[in-house]
Amino acid sequence: MKKFKLYNLLVPALISLLVLAFASYTNTYSQNTGNFIDNIGSKFDDDDKSGLNVQLPDPTPDNDIKDPSDLSHETLPDEISESQQEQEPSNAENNDKSEKTETSEVSNSNKGTGKNNNVDTQPDTDKQIYYEEIQAYKELIYYKDEALERYINYKAKNPDYSYEKVITYVNAGIDQKFYENIKIIENGYDLTVLVNKFNKLPDNFKPDLVRLDDSHCAEGRGPQYLHKTAADAFVKMREDAKLLGLDITAYGTYRSVETQHRIWNNAVNSGRTIEDVDSLNARGGHSEHHTG
Known part of the structure; x- marks a missing residue:
């Protein structure tokens, strides 16, 4: 009977001790965990003050958000380079187009003027005409075969002059500077x-x-x-x-x-x-x- 009473007293006491011990352990663990978290937070605060600045990317603006249906039209980087090569002409092609444009402008500017559009060959074309026309004046007594080139050049500079006037002036030396290319008679x-x-x-x-x-x-x-x-x-x-x-x-x-x-x-x-x-x-x- 005495043993039973002692047992009934010891069991509740042991249970109370276990409860107290568990509670004490739990409290200590919580304090340690809180200190650990505080230390980590303090560390981040110190790093931030020392110059560590972690910036998170801004959220994408609404106007930059693309509709998934539009993604099929996007061009990949490799495709961009290939398409640019196909669409953008080379510098040589650009220069060639520029020259063609300038030539076209020159040609258009000469339309309706009655002049040969080939500017470079125009003087030679005129001289050829003068050469053919002046043949009819070879019968003039004062015509000189050796002065033919001078006749043509002077006519080219003075297209309004008659051939008789051109021949006379050239024979007189008017197409030259005074007292140059002097010939002794x-x-x-x-x-x-x-x-x-x-x-x-x-x-x-x-x-x-x-x-x-x-x-x-x-x-x-x-x-x-x-x-x-x-x-x-x-x-x-x-x-x-x-x-x-x-x-x-x-x-x-x-x-x-x-x-x-x-x-x-x-x-x-x-x-x-x-x-x-x-x-x-x-x-x-x-x-x-x-x-x-």
């Missing part, structure tokens, strides 16, 4: 000789001259001399002019190369520019006065 006694800024008589040239009668000369100007052919033509012209009530007298006829040199030099030494003097006075050897 071989036969100054030829009646058709041309003396000018490009054709020079030798310094010792002296023509055959006759003296005009004083009645045909300007009063007070001294004796006048001409080549006989020129003298006869002048006298006839003077007599015909009298019938018209005109009195023509001779003055400033023949002039030697030496005299012309002196006149030109005196003009330059007077202070006039060479360009001014050349516009009014011929240089020695370049004057028709020398022929008489």
